[in-house]
Amino acid sequence: MSDKKKLRSTEWFGLSGKMGFTHRSWMRNQGHPDHMFRDKPVIGICNTWSDLTPCNAHLRDFAEIVKRGVYEAGGFPLEFPVTSLGEILMKPSTMLFRNLASMDTEETIRANPLDGIVLMTGCDKTTPSVIMGAASVDLPTIVVPGGPMLNGKWKGTDVGSGTLTWQLADRLKEGTITEEEVIEAESCMSRSAGHCMTMGTASSMASTVEALGLTLPGFSSIPAVDSRKKVMAHLSGNRIVEMVKEDLKLSQILTREAFENAIMVNSAIGGSTNVIIHLLAIANRLGVELSLDDFDTLGSHMPLLVNLMPAGKYLMEDFYYAGGLPVVLKELNAHLHNEAITVNGKSIEENSKDAECYNREVIAHFDQPFQKDAGIAVLKGNLCEDGGVIKPSAATPELMKHKGKAVVFETIEDYHARVDDPDLDIDETSVMVLKGVGPVGYPGMPEVGNMVLPEKLLKKGVKDLVRISDGRMSGTAYGTVVLHVAPESTIGGTLALVKNGDLIELDVEKRSLTLHVPEEELEKRRSEWTPPKPLAERGYAHLYINHVEQADKGCDFDFLKGSSGSEVQRDLH
Secondary structure, three states: OOOOOOOOOHHHHOOOHHHHHHHHHOHHHHOOOHHHHOOOOEEEEEEOOOOOOHHHOOHHHHHHHHHHHHHHOOOEEEEEEOOOOOOOOOOOOOHHHHHHHHHHHHHHHHHOOOOEEEEEEOOOOHHHHHHHHHHOOOOOEEEEEOOEOOOEEEOOEEEOOOHHHHHHHHHHHHOOOOHHHHHHHHHHHOOOOOEOOOOOHHHHHHHHHHHHOOOOOOOOOOOOOOHHHHHHHHHHHHHHHHHHHHOOOHHHHOOHHHHHHHHHHHHHOOOOOHHHHHHHHHHHHHOOOOOHHHHHHHHOOOOEOEOEOOOOOEOHHHHHHHOOHHHHHHHOOOOOOOOOEOOOOOEHHHHHOOOOOOOOOOEOOOOOOOEOOOOOEEEEEOOEEEEEEEOHHHOOHHHOEEEEEEEEEOOHHHHHHHOOOOOOOOOOOOEEEEOOOOOOOOOOOOOOOOOOOOHHHHHOOOOOOEEEEOOOOOOOOOOOEEEEEEOOHHHOOHHHHOOOOOEEEEEOOOOEEEEEOOHHHHHHHHHHOOOOOOOOOOHHHHHHHHHEOOHHHOOOEHHHOOOOOOOOOOOOO
């Protein structure tokens, strides 16, 4: 160490007597020489690698690159696994397990002799979960994002992961594509290591984390298989050792100003609605005041500057070649808190001041955006007393002000059973309503809010309807979809009281979502309403149901707000 700051790991490896012997001797079976235990910053490499998480399957190799950087800078790297959350395979929803992974991360960091942390992220929930956990310990921390896949290529065109999934689902119902073509599209869509290359939740979170200042500048958009990604991983290993020496902690970077920057950036890139829930949860771990209304106040009037699917035409590979997030930060310069510090010790303005745009079809000038006022809008009204959200950049403009009769599905099973019934009373003016898919109700708040339209409407050429639920939507999806309705139906929110034929009015400009049913009738329905039986009575899901907060609070556990810090008061012997 270049200064006299005492390392946290010294409380393990620097002890004499029985405990020092215990802590060091068993570690030596991995071949670590004596000098590794002497006054070197111990860097924990938190790896979310898993064969079950395809977006993160390359992180095993990336961890070795980070280790090289740590060794080179004079640190002692020790890799550890935490719960890996893969969107593609986990049922009923990875959101159910985000808080579990955050607890895994938090307790693993706190319990071990670590001075600094490298978070290896990729797939949607792996990013917020490990940041939430690390924030509750508050050590010097840097994020290494796994990166997006290369552009999908199918039938001579670029296709986007996730977004193509929803397009194929519609085309199968329309009868305009065959099963054989879908099978061919599978390998064409996902043709390299990495997460979704659309501006879905994984890319949105990676970009948001860079905007928060937690990655080296320009890191988020580099494709996973680009050699420059490996260079950045190596440099991140270098940098975390210096951060430990500087004692640059997460709480010094994740300030209120940093969160405000992240909100504005997520709006300008056409980012996922899921970012809202994750930022709220991270802020709560640090005691930073952040509310759902902030996302509307700060972000809803931001212009859309990035032309990426699902809101636009291009993909993350194109975004990187065009200049990546530093260009967006430079375009937003007049609106951001430019003095906000980042992990490299420089301000966000310093990191982006020399950024150049190489393709204005992908990244627009602030005063010549692809769409004005494109940020996520927060709705209020008697149907969403504590809020609901909609993503205008992915919606149909003509439906942003709409009044129609409700077609209600009480559960996801009810939806699947009836949506394609030829006798379903639904037309292009209807409003689809799905209940029971919130945090408590599912449990875990799945990405089912963008309900696929009925087959008979798709065959008529109908492409969109207003859809409302207490669930979420994949960041790769699109449509005029109202999400995150709070309070959710399962705990007695007004959504639970909606019946077929009720008139619902959406007015995004006025930020309102209204159920046109007299209050006396709603009170009558409320008195007759019976809460559904919980879907889990034991284990982690039972814990989740009993302690998860609502979407407008970030869906964290009520007992995880704030932090426990890094101190461990008792030894193991």
